Amino acid sequence: MISENLQNIVSKLPDNITLVAVSKFHPAEAVLEAYNAGQRIFGESRVQEITSKAPLLPEDTEWHFIGHLQTNKVAQLLRIGNLKLIHSIDSDRLLQVVDKEAVKAGITVDVLLEIHVADEETKSGFSVAEIEQWMSDRKFETLKATHIRGVMGMATNTDDIARIRADFHSIRECYNRIIGKIAPDLRRFDIVSMGMSHDYPVAIEEGATMIRVGTNIFGERTY
Numbered sequence: 001m002i003s004e005n006l007q008n009i010v011s012k013l014p015d016n017i018t019l020v021a022v023s024k025f026h027p028a029e030a031v032l033e034a035y036n037a038g039q040r041i042f043g044e045s046r047v048q049e050i051t052s053k054a055p056l057l058p059e060d061t062e063w064h065f066i067g068h069l070q071t072n073k074v075a076q077l078l079r080i081g082n083l084k085l086i087h088s089i090d091s092d093r094l095l096q097v098v099d100k101e102a103v104k105a106g107i108t109v110d111v112l113l114e115i116h117v118a119d120e121e122t123k124s125g126f127s128v129a130e131i132e133q134w135m136s137d138r139k140f141e142t143l144k145a146t147h148i149r150g151v152m153g154m155a156t157n158t159d160d161i162a163r164i165r166a167d168f169h170s171i172r173e174c175y176n177r178i179i180g181k182i183a184p185d186l187r188r189f190d191i192v193s194m195g196m197s198h199d200y201p202v203a204i205e206e207g208a209t210m211i212r213v214g215t216n217i218f219g220e221r222t223y
């Protein structure tokens, strides 16, 4: 089932789109099934879960962290072998902690800045204006062990496709202004992570380079 779901999605994806298989709340056996079907990149949203799951998978499994990250869990997260990307940097304070802990651990870490565009109070992240200001101020130059690889965002949770499209469009436009004008010298700033099970085709149309799909691969999560 998992391998068929995966095959279905992958066979229709344009070549330039990276698929993150979101395995949160699914057991290591399910992740292994997807791994055996060829998937290598997995997304998790809780530090405790990723810490216990990662050792159960082959070494070349690549882990992405996509959930809200508490500063007191950063050191633990960075100890995971093959942590490739943190999507969910939602404050300057968190970024500073990640950078400090990465220096301490003697590693470098790739991250995305989370943009908040959705029409919901609860979603975290920087506003478009905050990110653009942060980039204009060239705050990224002070980072010692952290590389900003791009942006991540979510659309409003709604059935209104026009609204979803508008949200993804805002995220991509923000990215375009950064690479086009605000900080064109930023190197390897090449990831736009947006789109989940119900809305990733729209995200791709609006310029996603990376999508995060859970339910359509692993089935419903049991909370």
Ligand SMILES: *Cc1c(COP(=O)(O)O)cnc(C)c1O
Residues within 6 Å of the ligand: 022, 024, 045, 066, 067, 195, 196, 197, 198, 212, 213, 214, 215, 216
């Ligand atoms: C859970 C989650 C996803 C995957 O959601 P599905 O609807 O299961 O595809 C993607 N991104 C983030 C940030 C998530 O927390």
